[in-house]
Amino acid sequence: MDILRQALCAMGRHSGEWSHPGSRCETIRTCSACGRTEERSRHDWGDWGYAGGCEQVRRCLRCGAPDSWPDHDWGPWLYANTEFNSPQVRTCRRCHTSERTSPTYR
Structure with a gap:
């Protein structure tokens, strides 16, 4: 069993219980097989x-x-102008930000 645990640790698959060391959102665990300490955020x-x-x-x-x-609350895609290779544009109904595609050949 010890060889299997060492192989799992070598692959980065550590074991152990995660714990909150205080009121922070970082959780810490110490691997029960190799003793390596890992930390991650869990909000x-x-x-x-x-x-x-x-x-x-x-x-x-x-x-x-x-x-x-x-x-965003996007409106419909519309052609920017009547040219043959006109890009399409859509505008947010709430904040009026717009997005544009690359030229579209129609």
Whole structure:
């Protein structure tokens, strides 16, 4: 069994229980086979909410770390002009940001 545990550790598959050493979001574990210590973050995220415009924000309930991402309300793709190789453009209905494709041959 010891040889199997060493092989798993060599492949990076360590074993052991994760624990929170305090009120932080970093969890720590020490491998029961080789003694290597690993650390990772594991946040307890709250609900998403709009922070103005299209930016959605949530915070960790434990440490307060922020996380955000844009949630646009895109309109339809429209050709930018009547040229043969015109790109297509769409605009967010909420914050008026626009995206453009490369030229589209129609």
